[in-house]
Amino acid sequence: DADVTQTPRNRITKTGKRIMLECSQTKGHDRMYWYRQDPGLGLRLIYYSFDVKDINKGEISDGYSVSRQAQAKFSLSLESAIPNQTALYFCATSDYGRALAEQFFGPGTRLTVL
Amino acid sequence: GDSVTQMEGPVTLSEEAFLTINCTYTATGYPSLFWYVQYPGEGLQLLLKATKADDKGSNKGFEATYRKETTSFHLEKGSVQVSDSAVYFCALSGWNSGNTPLVFGKGTRLSVIA
Numbered sequence: 643d644a645d646v647t648q649t650p651r652n653r654i655t656k657t658g659k660r661i662m663l664e665c666s667q668t669k670g671h672d673r674m675y676w677y678r679q680d681p682g683l684g685l686r687l688i689y690y691s692f693d694v695k696d697i698n699k700g701e702i703s704d705g706y707s708v709s710r711q712a713q714a715k716f717s718l719s720l721e722s723a724i725p726n727q728t729a730l731y732f733c734a735t736s737d738y739g740r741a742l743a744e745q746f747f748g749p750g751t752r753l754t755v756l
Numbered sequence: 757g758d759s760v761t762q763m764e765g766p767v768t769l770s771e772e773a774f775l776t777i778n779c780t781y782t783a784t785g786y787p788s789l790f791w792y793v794q795y796p797g798e799g800l801q802l803l804l805k806a807t808k809a810d811d812k813g814s815n816k817g818f819e820a821t822y823r824k825e826t827t828s829f830h831l832e833k834g835s836v837q838v839s840d841s842a843v844y845f846c847a848l849s850g851w852n853s854g855n856t857p858l859v860f861g862k863g864t865r866l867s868v869i870a
Contacts, residue, residue, distance in 0.1 A: 684861055684863045685845065685860040690857050747799035
């Protein structure tokens, strides 16, 4: 079984709809992240959480919100989706205290907003 | 703030050719440096890493040396294979690597043809 899972893997939605992307991990890591990937722009950080009570905005948090329901779960919400939020979204985790800060990625969610 | 610049792709090579993907960084202090690889339809996975100047990371025939004097971490492979076709991301973790998320470059797409 995969250590970092994302649901759904693909989603098509309409402008103005609320949508939630979910991430679960079995690695026991404290730290979780949400990124979006767009062609030619690489990965951009949306939000990150260093533990259940900690939420931090990343580079592009506008239009998004997150919830850290448990150590193992970190959800990303689009309150009112718009077409320029069409992208590939990745969840990642890392272990607290590891100086190398290696991140482990989920398989991604491809979101299309019409 | 910290940043990573890597060569734009796509890069197309014939099998057994030599590969170099350039990566330079801007950061305060002593960052850790990473190369991640994204195979088609998958999330990112760590390819190699280096934590201090002159360290060489290596994996699967790929190498990169942490050069503080030139702030570079170029990825090299002596003989590429078709299976190396992927997108490669250079990344850094800031000086306080326990408390800062990774900063990624925009990625370089590599296509290897038989």
